[in-house]
Amino acid sequence: xxKIKQKKIIEAVFSAIDEVNQLLPTAQRLKKSVNTxxxxxxxxxxxxxxxxxxxxxxxxxxxVKKLKVTVALADERAMLQKINxxxxxxxxTVYIARLTEGDGx
Amino acid sequence: MSKKCICLLVSDFxxxxxxAYLSNDAGLPAVxxxxxxxxxxxxxxxNNAAGCWRNAxxxxxxxxxxxAAPSFGKILDFEKAPPEAILKEVDDFSTLIKNxxxxxxxxxxxxxxxxxxxxxxxxxxxxxxxxxxxxLLRMNLRLIENLEDVAGIYxxxxxxxxxxxxxxxxxxxxxxxxxxAFSNEVFRxxxxxxKAGLNAVAGNTKKLIIVDLDDTLWGGIVGDAGMEGxxxxxxxxxxxxxxxxxxxxxxxxxxxxLLGIVSKNDEKTALATISxxxxxxxxxxxxxGWRINWEDKAENIVExxxxxxxxxxxxxxxxxxxxxxxxxxEALPSVYVPDWPGDKMIYKSALSGLSCFDKLSxxxxxxxxxQSYASERKRKQEKSAIPSLGQWLIxxxxxxxxxxxxxxxxxxxxxxxxxxxxxNLTTRRMCEAQLKGWAAxxxxxxxxxxxxxxxxxxxxxGIVSVEIKTKKAQIVDFVLSCRVFGRGVEEAMLxxxxxxxxxxxxxxxxxxxIPTVKNKPCLDFFKKSGFNQKSKNYFFWDLAKNYKIxxxxxxxxxxxxxxxx
Numbered sequence: 001x002x003k004i005k006q007k008k009i010i011e012a013v014f015s016a017i018d019e020v021n022q023l024l025p026t027a028q029r030l031k032k033s034v035n036t037x038x039x040x041x042x043x044x045x046x047x048x049x050x051x052x053x054x055x056x057x058x059x060x061x062x063x064v065k066k067l068k069v070t071v072a073l074a075d076e077r078a079m080l081q082k083i084n085x086x087x088x089x090x091x092x093t094v095y096i097a098r099l100t101e102g103d104g105x
Numbered sequence: 106m107s108k109k110c111i112c113l114l115v116s117d118f119x120x121x122x123x124x125a126y127l128s129n130d131a132g133l134p135a136v137x138x139x140x141x142x143x144x145x146x147x148x149x150x151x152n153n154a155a156g157c158w159r160n161a162x163x164x165x166x167x168x169x170x171x172x173a174a175p176s177f178g179k180i181l182d183f184e185k186a187p188p189e190a191i192l193k194e195v196d197d198f199s200t201l202i203k204n205x206x207x208x209x210x211x212x213x214x215x216x217x218x219x220x221x222x223x224x225x226x227x228x229x230x231x232x233x234x235x236x237x238x239x240x241l242l243r244m245n246l247r248l249i250e251n252l253e254d255v256a257g258i259y260x261x262x263x264x265x266x267x268x269x270x271x272x273x274x275x276x277x278x279x280x281x282x283x284x285x286a287f288s289n290e291v292f293r294x295x296x297x298x299x300k301a302g303l304n305a306v307a308g309n310t311k312k313l314i315i316v317d318l319d320d321t322l323w324g325g326i327v328g329d330a331g332m333e334g335x336x337x338x339x340x341x342x343x344x345x346x347x348x349x350x351x352x353x354x355x356x357x358x359x360x361x362x363l364l365g366i367v368s369k370n371d372e373k374t375a376l377a378t379i380s381x382x383x384x385x386x387x388x389x390x391x392x393x394g395w396r397i398n399w400e401d402k403a404e405n406i407v408e409x410x411x412x413x414x415x416x417x418x419x420x421x422x423x424x425x426x427x428x429x430x431x432x433x434x435e436a437l438p439s440v441y442v443p444d445w446p447g448d449k450m451i452y453k454s455a456l457s458g459l460s461c462f463d464k465l466s467x468x469x470x471x472x473x474x475x476q477s478y479a480s481e482r483k484r485k486q487e488k489s490a491i492p493s494l495g496q497w498l499i500x501x502x503x504x505x506x507x508x509x510x511x512x513x514x515x516x517x518x519x520x521x522x523x524x525x526x527x528x529n530l531t532t533r534r535m536c537e538a539q540l541k542g543w544a545a546x547x548x549x550x551x552x553x554x555x556x557x558x559x560x561x562x563x564x565x566x567g568i569v570s571v572e573i574k575t576k577k578a579q580i581v582d583f584v585l586s587c588r589v590f591g592r593g594v595e596e597a598m599l600x601x602x603x604x605x606x607x608x609x610x611x612x613x614x615x616x617x618x619i620p621t622v623k624n625k626p627c628l629d630f631f632k633k634s635g636f637n638q639k640s641k642n643y644f645f646w647d648l649a650k651n652y653k654i655x656x657x658x659x660x661x662x663x664x665x666x667x668x669x670x
Contacts, residue, residue, distance in 0.1 A: 019289065023125040050121055053283040057276055074282065 005067070005100070009093045010034070012062035017089075019058040020051055034093070039086040052086065063096065071099050109137040110303055113161035113209065117146050117172040118286035123165075126289070126296045134303050143284075146172065150201040153208060163211040163306075165299060166202055167263075169286060170217035170241055173198045180240050181219075183226070188234060188243065195244050199251035206257045210536050211306050213299055214252060215263035216245045220275035256515070256537030259302055259465060266294035301460035307534060308523030311441060311461040313393070313415055314357065315406055317424040318368040318375055322387065323347050324449060327378050328371050338384030343449050350452040351386035358391055361471025362462055363413065363478060366395035367405045367422070393478035402429055403436035413478065414587035416526060416623060421461060468517040470564035477588060480561035498593065498657040505597045506555040508663030510544045514553050517565045522584055526623040528595070528630065530583035530616055548573040550605055551582070554598060555663070556589050563589055569598045571605055571614070578606030578648075580616040583627065593655035595630050600660070603652040611648060618642040 014032045021029040030036050030046065037045035039052050047055055056074045063071050078085050078095070085095035112127060114120045120140055127138035141149045141157040146168055149155050158164075171178035174194035179186035205212060219241060224230075230238045252258045267274040270290035279285040304310055319326045324336025324343050336344045358364055364387065368375060375397045379389055394412050396405035402424070410417055417439040424430050425445060434442045446455050464471075484501065491497040510518055519537045526532065535543065544551040554567030566586035572579045580602050585595060606614040616636065618628050628642070635652070636644035646652060654660055 022129060023122055023289075025129070050119075050283055053279065053285070054122065054289070056282075057279055057288075060278075061273065074278070 006093065006097065008066045009063075009096050009100075010089075012059060012066045013089055013093060013096075015062045015066075016055055016059035019062075020047065020055045023054060024051065034088070034090045036089045038088060038092060039084070059092075063100075067100060069100050071096065073099075109135045110162045111160055112136050112138045112299070112303075113141055113157055113164040114138055115141040115146055115149050115157075115164055115166045117144050117168050118280075119143065119284040120167065122285060122289055123167075123292040123295060126292050127299065130296050130300065132300055133309070134300065134307065136300070136303070147201065150205050153204075158205075158208045161209045163213065163303060164205070164209045165213045165215070165261075166205075167215045167295075168198075168217070170219065170244060173217070174244060177240060177244065180235065180237055183235070185235070188240065191240060191244060192247050195247045196251060199248060202252065202258060203255055206255060206538055207542075210257065210539065211302070212258045213261050213302050214248070214258060215261045215266075215295065216248065217241060218263045218267050221267055221272060222275065222277075256541065257539075259306075261295070261298050261302065263291075263295070266291045266298070269294045297460050298463075301463040304461070305463045305465050306523065306536060308520070308525075309418075310464060310524075311362070311421045312419040312524075313363045313365055313410065313413065313421065314354065315365040315367050315409065315420055315422045316354070317402075317426065317429065318366060318370055318378075318397070320425040320449075321368075321423060321452075322351060323378070323382075323385075327374055332374075332378045332382055335378070335382070337382060344384070346450040346452060348384060348386055350449075350456065353453045353456050355386055355391060357456075357462060358475045359472055360462065360464065360467060361474045363393040363415075363475060364391055365393055365409050365413070365420075366397060367402050367409060368395075368397050369399050369402070370397050372397040390479050391475060393475055394482075401432075401436075403433050406433060406437060406440060414527075414590070421459070423456075464520070466516040466520065468520060468564070470517055470566075473562070473564065477561055477563055481588065483560050484558075495657070498655075501558040501560070501592070501657070503556065503558045503592050503594070503658045505594055505658055505660045506557075506663045507552050507597075507601050507660060508555075510541070510551045510553055512541075514565060515541055518551075518553050518568055521565065521568055521586065522582065525584045525586060526621070527587050527626045528583070528585040528590060529621075529624050530580065530627055530631075531619045532621050532624060533582055544570065549581075552598075552601055554585075554594065554601075556592070556594055558592075567594055567598050569602050571602050573606065573609045573611060576611055576613070578602075578609065578611040578614040580614065583616060587626075590626065593658040596634070596652070597654045597658055597660045599634060599636075599646075600652045600654045603646055603648060607648040613645055613648055615643055615645045618644070 017030045017032050039046045060071060060073055063069060081095065083091055085092050114124055124138040124140050127136045139157065149157060171181055174191050176186040176191045176194055202212060202214060219237065230236045233239055249260055252260060270288055273288050274291050275286065276288050279288065316322055324347055325334060327335050336347060338344045338348045354364060376389065379385055379387065394409050396409050406420065406422060410420055417437055421441045421443065422433050423445060430442045430445065433440055441461060443459060446452065488497045491500060515537050519535065519540050522540060523534050543549060549570065549572050551568065551570040553565050555565050556563040566589050568582050568584040569580065570582040572581050583598065603614055616631060618631060631644045632638060636646045638644050
C-alpha cells in the first residue's frame with residue numbers, strides 16, 4: 001500500500017515538473033529524478049521563486065488528481081522543517097508522504 | 106530563420122508565465138515576449154517614450170476590470186457606483202490604448218473577466234446598476250465599441266480562455282503568492298489566440314481545407330454502401346453529426362475559406378452523392394476543386410493546390426484515416442494536417458477548435474471567394490473550347506476598375522497586401538493604420554484595382570503604390586491576387602503607375618524586386634513586362650513613352666487615387 005502511495009507521489013511530482021518545465025528555457029528545465037534539486041535560497045540550483053510558486057500550485061493539483069487528497073504545501077509547516085522540503089524531489093516526496101498521513105510536523 | 110516577433114506584455118498583474126509560454130511555444134510565428142514594468146499600465150500607455158515600447162512589434166494590454174475602471178471595484182464591494190461613471194472610465198482607458206497605436210504594429214486587448222469562483226450575488230448579479238456581471242458585460246461592450254474600428258487594435262475574447270480552463274482558471278494562491286491573476290491553462294489558451302492574431306496580421310492564415318469523403322464528410326464507404334447506404338442526417342446521432350460538420354465547413358466558406366476534396370473513390374459515384382443526396386449540406390458549387398481518384402493523396406493535394414494557384418502552406422488536410430494523414434504529413438510538411446478524432450460526433454468541435462483560419466476582418470471578397478473559383482472553372486472549360494489564347498482573353502470581357510485607397514477598401518487592401526505572396530514585388534507587410542498613413546504621405550500614391558468579367562466579379566484583387574523621388578518614381582508595391590494572373594491586369598496596373606509618374610515630373614519609373622521564396626512569378630512578369638532590366642532585380646521604364654494596356658481589357662476609374670504631392 002505504502003509503495004503504491006509513494007509511486008503516486010513521485011508521479012505527481014514528475015507531472016508538476018513537466019508542467020513547470022513548459023515555462024522554463026530548455027537549458028534550465030528540471031530532470032525527472034529523485035535527486036533533482038528543486039530550490040535553494042541562493043538561487044543557484046533549481047527553480048527561482050516564481051518557478052517554485054508554479055511548481056507548488058501544479059503539485060497540489062496533481063496530488064488531488066492522483067491521491068484524492070487536498071494538501072497545502074506552501075505554509076508555515078513547510079518552513080518549520082529542519083530540512084527544507086523543497087530541497088530535492090526526494091525530500092519533497094518524504095514530506096508529502098508525511099503530510100498525507102496527517103503528520104506535517 | 107525568420108526574425109522573432111517581439112511582443113510587449115502590458116498588464117496590472119504578473120504575466121511572467123504568459124511571457125514564458127509565448128516565448129517557449131514552438132508554433133509559428135516565433136515570439137520573444139517582453140514584459141512592461143509590473144502594474145504600470147497607465148504610465149506605460151501614457152508614455153510614448155517608455156523604453157519598453159522600443160523594438161516591440163506587437164503588444165498585449167491585459168488588465169483587470171477594477172484596475173482599468175476603478176469604479177468597478179466599488180461594484181465588486183457591493184457599493185454604489187453610477188454606471189455612467191464606470192463607462193466614462195472605460196472610455197478614458199480606451200483613449201489611452203488608442204493613443205498607443207503606432208508605437209507597435211498591433212495591439213491586442215483581451216476582454217475583461219472576473220474569476221469564475223466569484224459567484225457574487227447570484228441573480229442580483231445580472232441586475233442593471235448593482236449587478237457585477239451586468240456591469241462587466243456593459244464595460245466589455247463599451248470597450249469593444251470604442252476599439253473595434255481602430256486600425257491596429259484587435260480585441261481577444263478572454264472569457265473563452267476562462268471557459269476552457271474551467272473551475273481552475275483562477276487560483277487564489279497564485280494571486281496571493283505571485284500576483285498571477287490566472288492559471289497556466291488560461292495563459293496557454295491566450296497564447297493560442299495571440300499567435301493566431303499575429304498570424305492573421307501577417308496574412309499567414311490557412312486559405313483552403315481539403316477534405317476526404319468516406320467517414321469524413323459522411324459515414325461509411327459510398328463505393329460499397331451506395332448513396333442510400335451512407336450515414337448522413339436522418340434520425341441517427343452519427344448522421345446528424347456529419348450534417349453538423351458539413352454545416353461548419355460551409356460556414357467557413359462564407360468566411361472566405363476554400364473547400365477542396367481529395368479522396369480515394371470512384372469520382373462518378375462521389376460526385377453524384379454530393380449532387381443528389383438529400384441530406385448533403387455541401388454541394389459541388391461549395392468546392393473550389395477536387396481530385397477524386399485512386400492515386401496517392403499527397404500527389405493529388407499538390408495538383409489541387411496548384412490548380413487553385415495557392416501554396417501548400419495555405420492548405421489544411423482533414424482525413425479520418427491516420428495512415429493517410431501520416432503519409433501527407435511526411436510527404437508535404439507544409440500542409441497542416443491536424444490530428445483528427447476517431448469519434449465522428451466531435452468532428453465539428455475539432456474543426457471549430459482550429460485557430461489557423463483567424464482573420465482580422467471579413468470583406469465582401471471573402472464571402473464570394475468560392476463562387477469566384479466556380480466561375481474560374483467555367484473560364485477554364487471555355488478556354489479549352491477556344492483554341493487561341495488571344496481569342497479566349499477577348500471573350501472574357503475583362504474590366505478593371507481603378508481607384509484610390511478609401512476607408513471602405515482599407516481592410517481588404519491590407520488583407521491583400523499581407524496575404525499575397527506570389528505576385529508581390531517587395532512583400533511589404535503593414536497594418537491598416539500603417540498602410541493608410543503611408544498612402545497619405547506627400548509624394549506617395551496608392552491605387553486599388555477591382556476586376557470583373559463575364560463570368561463574375563473578383564472584387565479588389567490588386568494594389569499598386571508609387572513614391573515620387575526627385576528624378577525618378579519608384580513602384581513600391583505591386584500586388585495582385587493569383588486569381589487574375591495573366592489576364593492583362595498586371596499591364597493595366599503598370600500603366601496606371603506610369604501615367605501618374607509621368608504627370609509628376611520624373612523622367613523614369615522603376616521597380617525594385619525583392620526576392621522571397623514565393624514571389625518568382627512577380628520577377629517573371631517584370632522580365633516580360635517591357636520594362637528595361639538594368640540589373641538583376643531592377644526594372645526601368647522611360648516615361649517619355651506611354652505604357653500600353655492590352656486591347657482585351659477595359660480600364661475605368663472609380664474615383665481619385667489616394668495621392669499627395
